[in-house]
Amino acid sequence: MATESTENGASSATSCVQDGSAVGMPQLCLDWFPNQIFWLVVTLVVIYLILSKIALPRIASVLAERQGTITNDIAAAEELKLKASEAEAAYEKALADARTEALRIAAEAKAEMQAEVDLAMKKADAEIAAKSAESEARIAEIRTGALEAVREVARDAAREVVSVLDIDVEDSAISAAVDVRVKG
Amino acid sequence: MDQFIVKPLFGGDVVHWYTPTNVTLWMALAVLAISALMVFGTRGRAVVPSRTQSIAELAYGFVYKMVEDVAGKDGVKYFPYIMTLFLFIVFANFLGLIPMSFTTTSHIAVTAIMAMAVFLSVTILGFVKHGASFLQLFWISSAPLVLRPILAIIEIISYFVRPVSHSIRLAGNMMAGHAVIKVFAAFGAVVAIAPLSIFAITAIYALEVLVSFIQAYVFAILTCVYLKDALHPHH
Incomplete structure (x- = not known):
């Protein structure tokens, strides 16, 4: 094949190309x-x-390396995300604990204060009761005293009036009359 | 049609089989361009690729996925051969679009050799892998029994027509595009229709850019399809 084309080289070149232009389709040469x-x-x-x-x-x-890097990075990100959510859970738990603790302390304090207030209230009530009883006793005393004083004054006034009128009346009669009038 | 003439590079008009011709030149340029993209472009081996490297990776991924999708997992080991064909055709086609260049893939001698190589290797591969049962490719067991001999004849004819259509499709497309541009360029000499002619050349050129890629893609994907038939001949 090679030797053939070598032998026919010169003539075959002219069969496909004439005056520098192709003869027919060069593809079929x-x-x-x-x-x-x-x-x-x-x-x-x-x-x-x-x-x-x-x-x-x-x-x-290169592609495998990139795939590996991406896989590693995604795994690392996943891990970090897990850690972050763990930390968040711990934080939430601590917050909830603190809240219940605070509520407990508040309730305790309230109960303590309530007890103290109740005690003080009872004490104050007792004191007030004692004081008011005392006052009532005094008031009753004063009232009887005042009644006595009114009788005295009325007796004195009546005696004076009787003496001015020159009527001889016994003291006991006067006081009886005054007693009647005051009661009336 | 002078653009398709094979000329010796260093004078003389005798074309021996070993003579360095414009075929040699433009094929060598294709080799250079492929090396520039696939070897020089990826020299950084960067995890975050440079622009050239990402194009090389894109080409790799494109052909790799095509082989995997069409020929299946066991077709992947033939990926370098298909990559070779695809890159050669792509670069030969695009280099052929440079004005005054020589389009190696527009020659039936070139495409026919590639198509025959694909046809022969795929056929031999089929027989080596499956022995006589490779012939079941022509015996469609899902068809009614009466139809099977007729279908077998049709299948056999279509099987042997494969290399012909495979090669002529590529060479014909490339030659036709260049010939059409040449025809419009001839009209360019007439002043009255020169603007139209230039517009037409531009349009056809754009089309040819598309065709250059698509034909390489078609050649590669048909190779994958034939490879699939050889690897899995049972319907």
């Missing part, structure tokens, strides 16, 4: 086929070697 096929095979083999020996393993490793 059989004389050029061996050349094109040879260089195509060379090219494809070179490209295949470049790709399979250098380029594709390199890109594959």
Whole structure:
């Protein structure tokens, strides 16, 4: 094949190209086929070697590395998120504990204060009762005293009036009359 | 159609099989571009990639996922071969879009070799993996028994047409795009319709950018589909 085209080289070149222009379709010029096929095979083999020996393993490793990095980062992020939610739960728990503790303390204080207030109230009530009883006794005393004083004054006034009128009346009669009037 | 002529790089007009030609030049540029992207671009091995590295990773992930999705988990070990084909076609197509360049993938000789290589390796792989039961690929057990021989004939024909359609699809697309641009460029010489022609060239060029990628993608994904048939021939 190769020797054939070599032998017919000069004549075949003119059969496909005349005066620098193509005759018919250059794609169908059989004389050029061996050349094109040879260089195509060379090219494809070179490209295949470049790709399979250098380029594709390199890109594959880069892609794998990137995938690994992304997976690791996502895992790390997941872990951190878990930690954060744990911390949040702990914080919530502490907050709830503090709240119940505060409520408990408040209730205790309230109960204590209530007890104190009750005690003080009772004491004050007792005092007030004692004082008011005393006052009532005094008031009753004063009232009887006042009644006596009124009788005395009325007796004196009546005696004076009787003496001015020169009527001789016994003291006991006067006081009896006054008693009657005061009661009336 | 002069843009498709294969010329020796260093003078002379005899194209031996070993002659360094413009095919050699543009294939070498494709190799350089692929190395620049996939090797030089990833030299940092950075976990947070640079722009070039992320494009290389994108290409890797794109093809890897395609192989995994279409051919299955056990197809992944053939991923470097499919990656090779995909990157070569993508870069050859895009380099071909540079004005005055030579589009290696517009030649049926190039695409047919790739398609035949895929066809042969997939067929051999099927027989190596499954022995004679690989032929069950053509015997559709879910169809009614009467239909099965007819379907088997259709399946066999379509199986052997695969490399043809596989190669002509790519070469035809690339050649057609360049030819259309060439036709509009010829109209550009006429002053009256030159603006229209330039607009049309721009539009077609944009389309070609799309086609360049899509054809590489189609070639790669069909390779995956054929690979899947070889790995799992049972319907």
